[in-house]
Amino acid sequence: MEQAYAYVPLMAGQGARALNGTFNNVPVLHSNQxxxxxxxxxxxxxxxxxxxxxxxxxxxxxxxxxxxxxxxxxxxxxxxxxxxxxxxxxxxxxxxxxxxxxxxxxxxxxxxxxxxxxxxxxxxxxxxxxxxxxxxxxxxxxxxxxxxxxxxxxxxxxxxxxxxxxxxxxxxxxxxxxxxxxxxxxxxxxxxxxxxxxxxxxxxxxxxxxxxxxxxxxxxxxxxxxxxxxxYLNRLNEIRTGKVFSRVAGVALGDEYKASINHDLSQGALHIPLTSTRKHHFGTRDIQVNQLSTRMIDSALNNVGTYGVRFDVEMNLSGGGAHELVLSHPVASGRKPFTAFRGSIGIKSAEGYREVHVGMKSGQSLPLGQINTQANVVNPVTVSVVYPADATPGHLLSVVPVTQLALLRRREEMLEAARKAEEAAKKRKVVPPTPPPAINAKPKPLQANENKPRPQATPQPRPTPRTYPKRAPRIAPPAVAAPSSGTNQYPPAMIMPQRVNDSLEQRYRDAIKAQQDWLRRLQGR
Known part of the structure; x- marks a missing residue:
């Protein structure tokens, strides 16, 4: 799996499929810059x-x-x-x-x-x-x-x-x-x-x-x-070269995006990009951004925000079983979590039509509802959203087994436990052991009086040892080797706290490895 799309924990070890949908050609005046x-x-x-x-x-x-x-x-x-x-x-x-x-x-x-x-x-x-x-x-x-x-x-x-x-x-x-x-x-x-x-x-x-x-x-x-x-008037060159996304002031072609995809859930989970950008396409190279026909000079080059655009994604699913429909947003590397989506989504299936409101932080995966697919038939599910302003595009839509979402929640619980342990350690003001002093390559020259023999201390008599009942010996926990410098010891899709004690670190790595092995066996990989 490429590192480029490993920052959505739900799809760790899995890949996404391109939608390759189309925009209509309706001109829309965007006033956002x-x-x-x-x-x-x-x-x-x-x-x-x-x-x-x-x-x-x-x-x-x-x-x-x-x-x-x-x-x-x-x-x-x-x-x-x-x-x-x-x-x-x-x-x-x-x-x-x-x-x-x-x-x-x-x-x-x-x-x-x-x-x-x-x-x-x-x-x-x-x-x-x-x-x-x-x-x-x-x-x-x-x-x-x-x-x-x-x-x-x-x-x-x-x-x-x-x-x-x-x-x-x-x-x-x-x-x-x-x-x-x-x-x-x-x-x-x-x-x-x-x-x-x-x-x-x-x-x-x-x-x-x-x-x-x-x-x-x-x-x-x-x-x-x-x-x-x-x-942005003093950053026009950065806009032209794509280093800066200002906002949109111009006419974009397209106010609806439609796509359809067939998928057999018995072969594995389905992950597809929704409102994908050049930065967040999850390895599919599927860019769901419509072009500007004309723009102000300080406008963005294209309609990256896709505000007001209606997305209709039809998934024709086969393979029976209990699955979850999940919306995700990538982890914001190096940033605090922010509100990445606050909007409404319509879901149409054989069970009817319903609408949900979603408030999502970056890095989250939220279940929109359970999908009970029937075996030996095609189960159509359509997800519709008019992309709201003040959201950040680049989302992932997934249909995964209920057990896969449960694994993700367990990982999140372990991360939260690690975070709380770290905070508790800070409150107790735990001071890490002082490292030994560095050894100089050149010995320090002796002073004039340092080559004289030092007087020996008078030995003190030892006290008579006391006797106690015998107890079972204590077994020390196995030592944990520190990760080598310059290497990433954690799964690429996970976020680890900056400081976690060694034993918790090792237990977490072992648990994640066991979960990933179990997931691969479950998928028949």
């Missing part, structure tokens, strides 16, 4: 021309694109005003309106009809992490799951939020606000929209402080000034 908006101005504009950046007073070309027919919009922004007095506290918070504007450059009116969509901010849909980590059944109105998930849920269900219009007509050579959200300072907003036009039009997203009046929002567009907060 700058993510943190510090004041009023244009965020992204697809009309011909340019706008001036607040950071360097230089013109930046627009992400030029004309929509006609099916289209989508994705917006995701945070508001942290430059004026600290607007941040709240004792004073009232500042307000920022983020609005999408449709522009009709032609001589005929254009009508936009909306199929599904939602706009929420973090005050309408707050996120409660303490209650929403792990896997839980999804309620009918999950507005306490954060704005990114709240909008994605309505897209997953094919709903149009009642606050949004079903259609808007833009007169010839005019502009109209089609959707907006008033965002208090320190807040986050997310908007997703899917529709169809009966003619060509262009789109822009603008930000205005302390107003939500349509004419004032359009005046921001006419100012040709970009909103402050574009922190």
């Amino acid at each position: 700058p993510e943190i908006v510090k004041g009023p101005g244009i965020l992204v504009n697809t009309t011909p021309g340019s706008a001036t950046a607040a950071e360097n007073n230089q013109p930046l070309r627009n992400a030029e694109f004309t929509f006609n027919g099916e289209f989508g919009i994705h917006m995701h922004h945070k508001y942290y005003p430059q004026d600290s007095s607007k941040l709240g506290g004792r004073r009232a918070r500042g307000l920022l309106t983020v609005a999408a504007i449709a522009i009709n450059p032609g001589n005929n009116p254009v009508t936009l009809k909306f199929k599904r969509g939602s706009v929420k901010n973090s005050f309408e849909a707050p996120y409660h992490p303490n209650r929403l980590m792990g896997v839980k059944p999804l309620g009918r109105r999950p507005w306490n799951t954060g704005p990114g998930d709240a909008t994605a849920v309505q897209m997953l269900r094919g709903e149009l939020d009642r606050k949004l219009p079903r259609e808007i007509t833009i007169p010839a050579r005019s502009r109209k606000v089609i959707v907006s959200s008033v965002l208090p300072a320190r807040g986050i907003m997310n908007g997703l929209l899917r529709g169809r036009s009966d003619g060509p039009f262009q789109l822009a997203v603008v930000a205005a402080e302390e107003t939500n009046q349509e004419q004032e929002l359009i005046a921001v567009l006419d100012s040709k000034r970009l909103a402050p907060g574009r922190i």
Whole structure:
């Protein structure tokens, strides 16, 4: 197994299969750069021309694109005003309106009809992490799951939020606000929209402080000034070379990804990438990232975040037995665990359709539910997710025997026991033995008086030894050899604490080896 995809503990000793799915060709305007908006101005504009950046007073070309027919919009922004007095506290918070504007450059009116969509901010849909980590059944109105998930849920269900219009007509050579959200300072907003036009039009997203009046929002567009907060303007070469992923401001092609795969579970577990990237593809080289047709110069090169994209993965499973459907995220090497996914997933099988909310930390593998496959028939299971903002792409979807997940949980328990033992040792202030002093190659020269014989100490009389009843001899534990320098003594898929006492270290290695041997025998390898 390659080291490149060994950082998901669940798939230790196993490989993943590529999905090789496809994106549709629907153009979607993404407004996510700058993510943190510090004041009023244009965020992204697809009309011909340019706008001036607040950071360097230089013109930046627009992400030029004309929509006609099916289209989508994705917006995701945070508001942290430059004026600290607007941040709240004792004073009232500042307000920022983020609005999408449709522009009709032609001589005929254009009508936009909306199929599904939602706009929420973090005050309408707050996120409660303490209650929403792990896997839980999804309620009918999950507005306490954060704005990114709240909008994605309505897209997953094919709903149009009642606050949004079903259609808007833009007169010839005019502009109209089609959707907006008033965002208090320190807040986050997310908007997703899917529709169809009966003619060509262009789109822009603008930000205005302390107003939500349509004419004032359009005046921001006419100012040709970009909103402050574009922190990547001095890193354009790093963006071009792929060293830096900024955020997306441009038009991506594709808002749905579909894939289908056949797998015989009697031959082993199934692991497939979901929202895979060039960094996290689990050895499959399957990159599930759609391209940008046009972008702002400080935008990412492609739609790596895939925010708002719907993924539908159909697994046609054969082979009977009790299995678990599991979602994983890679271990964050050298970093503390972070929230890697907080969103909603739909699961369709022969037993019906259900939805779960998932709150996942990096490095975790969470069971989404049990799958009871029937022998001698094909068991279709479809997993659907509209990828929510504030998640980190590069997940692994697995169907594994129940026993394999139990092994993983046992490993995690052992790691937790090791961690607690280390913390307990720290609390007791256990001091490690002092190493012997180094031996110098050259002997220290003798001083003038050091060659004289030293007087012998007078021997003291020994006390009479006392006698005790005989006891069984104590058997010392076997010595544990320390790992040699420069070698990795642990399974590549596991994370070990930085300091664990030698005996616990050896017991852990022995247990893991026994578990891996048992798993290979179970799989007939």
